[in-house]
Amino acid sequence: MGSKQAVHVMKSIHLIKGYDLKIEGKPSADIVELPRPSSLAALPFRIRFVKPRLLVKAGDIVKIGTPIFEDKRHPEVKFLSPGGGQIKDINFGPRRVIEEIVIKLDADEQHESFDTIAEDDLPRFGRKQLIEMILHGGLWSLIRELPFRDFARPDTVPPAIVVNLDHLEPFQPQPDVYLNGKWQLFNYGLKVLQQLAKGNVIVSAGRDQINGSTRLNRLITHAYQGRYPAHDPGVLIYRIKKSAAENHCWYIAGQDVLLLAQLLKTGTYPTERTVVVAGPSATVRKHLHTRLGVPLQLIAEGRTDPGNNRFVVGGALTGYSGSKQGYLGLFETSVTVLPQGNEKGTLFDWAMPGFRKPSYTRGYLSYFNKGELKVDCNLHGGRRACIACNNCLEVCPVDIMPQLTYKTILAGEVEEFLAHGLLDCVECGLCSYVCPSKIELFQTLQKAKEDFCKELEQ
Numbered sequence: 348m349g350s351k352q353a354v355h356v357m358k359s360i361h362l363i364k365g366y367d368l369k370i371e372g373k374p375s376a377d378i379v380e381l382p383r384p385s386s387l388a389a390l391p392f393r394i395r396f397v398k399p400r401l402l403v404k405a406g407d408i409v410k411i412g413t414p415i416f417e418d419k420r421h422p423e424v425k426f427l428s429p430g431g432g433q434i435k436d437i438n439f440g441p442r443r444v445i446e447e448i449v450i451k452l453d454a455d456e457q458h459e460s461f462d463t464i465a466e467d468d469l470p471r472f473g474r475k476q477l478i479e480m481i482l483h484g485g486l487w488s489l490i491r492e493l494p495f496r497d498f499a500r501p502d503t504v505p506p507a508i509v510v511n512l513d514h515l516e517p518f519q520p521q522p523d524v525y526l527n528g529k530w531q532l533f534n535y536g537l538k539v540l541q542q543l544a545k546g547n548v549i550v551s552a553g554r555d556q557i558n559g560s561t562r563l564n565r566l567i568t569h570a571y572q573g574r575y576p577a578h579d580p581g582v583l584i585y586r587i588k589k590s591a592a593e594n595h596c597w598y599i600a601g602q603d604v605l606l607l608a609q610l611l612k613t614g615t616y617p618t619e620r621t622v623v624v625a626g627p628s629a630t631v632r633k634h635l636h637t638r639l640g641v642p643l644q645l646i647a648e649g650r651t652d653p654g655n656n657r658f659v660v661g662g663a664l665t666g667y668s669g670s671k672q673g674y675l676g677l678f679e680t681s682v683t684v685l686p687q688g689n690e691k692g693t694l695f696d697w698a699m700p701g702f703r704k705p706s707y708t709r710g711y712l713s714y715f716n717k718g719e720l721k722v723d724c725n726l727h728g729g730r731r732a733c734i735a736c737n738n739c740l741e742v743c744p745v746d747i748m749p750q751l752t753y754k755t756i757l758a759g760e761v762e763e764f765l766a767h768g769l770l771d772c773v774e775c776g777l778c779s780y781v782c783p784s785k786i787e788l789f790q791t792l793q794k795a796k797e798d799f800c801k802e803l804e805q
């Protein structure tokens with residue numbers, strides 16, 4: 348009799364709520380190699396919660412993997428240089444916030460060396476030792492913890508680690524593109540996570556991604572169906588959790604598993620990134636193979652309309668505006684190019700029917716247009732009071748009543764906003780997007796969560 352084979356059981360999760368933002372300018376699955384940049388940057392202020400303390404000054408010589416800043420709250424969490432060369436500039440923003448550490452690359456970049464673990468030795472490696480190696484290798488911050496989304500607390504064991512392979516916000520790298528040729532490395536990374544989570548690793552992807560991919564079929568433990576943000580680890584945990592402890596699950600993006608794996612397998616700080624450039628004003632819409640911290644100029648060059656554009660880095664709903672002079676942050680893997688849209692609005696702009704304006708409600712004829720729409724950066728109307736339309740409630744994937752939670756936050760009623768489920772908020776941005784009164788629901792809820800987290804830390 349042959350030995351018993353483990354049966355792979357895939358669970359299905361279906362999200363009814365949510366909303367798909369249809370934006371013109373989808374990328375193809377083609378991948379283009381970007382030229383080597385002459386400089387790179389690390390962006391400390393883009394890493395949420397971290398209070399950066401500089402470990403270098405302008406003029407210092409660094410290698411790939413030299414520590415350049417650390418978190419004042421937890422100095423064991425270090426951030427390493429994505430390039431080898433000289434620290435060219437350290438740019439500060441308002442209140443001396445460290446915005447950019449720019450590294451001018453040498454023609455012949457040097458690497459720091461880290462300890463390695465052979466794949467067969469992984470099961471024998473202690474969890475504590477693995478955590479120390481990831482901390483030392485500057486990649487601990489890639490592992491985040493729910494519900495606050497700060498980096499994971501290394502002194503705890505998570506109920507599970509969720510690896511989300513894809514992302515429903517337009518436009519993000521596809522797993523079959525960034526995993527191409529790297530399946531073995533990814534499997535190594537999953538084994539590392541198994542050690543960290545004591546076997547409780549959840550690998551999730553959309554049903555559409557999995558169908559037709561035997562490799563993904565073998566890996567995935569949870570397949571989701573539904574609209575944005577069905578991919579989000581917080582949504583998954585909200586749907587499947589059986590105890591309050593699971594609210595503190597850890598999570599990591601699929602591409603970041605590759606970075607962890609490369610560090611531990613090769614002993615070098617990883618530098619590769621697959622990034623997508625897309626959107627209505629991108630003339631070339633593709634995947635790009637490039638480096639962490641690459642200049643946005645290099646991504647945009649020859650791939651965008653000549654007009655006045657805005658670069659949204661990291662996702663149309665939850666990303667941030669970047670300028671061509673900026674750089675790609677550690678966590679961001681997409682650049683959406685939108686027309687600035689600052690032409691003077693039409694009189695009674697909000698009330699005018701607009702078949703090409705994206706809209707959640709029937710207020711615009713675009714509600715009935717099921718095609719992709721040319722989004723721009725106009726608000727199409729000013730802010731006003733809540734009209735109790737319930738749009739925000741209808742889309743919220745974790746059943747929060749955003750308008751009521753918002754009011755309790757403004758009133759400073761902590762117990763009330765916790766009772767309203769603030770900590771379940773997955774920070775998807777949909778409530779703000781669908782609000783006809785342009786109330787900053789998502790931004791207010793996100794800030795309240797962050798403030799509450801900081802208070803707990805004190």
Ligand code: SF4
Pocket residue numbers: 739742743744745747749771772773774775776777778779788789792
């Ligand atoms: S309340 Fe949070 S989870 Fe709900 S729609 Fe708004 S941002 Fe998303």
Ligand code: SF4
Pocket residue numbers: 732733734735736737738739740749750778781782783784785786788
């Ligand atoms: S979507 Fe805006 S206007 Fe409608 S209920 Fe929510 S907060 Fe009020």
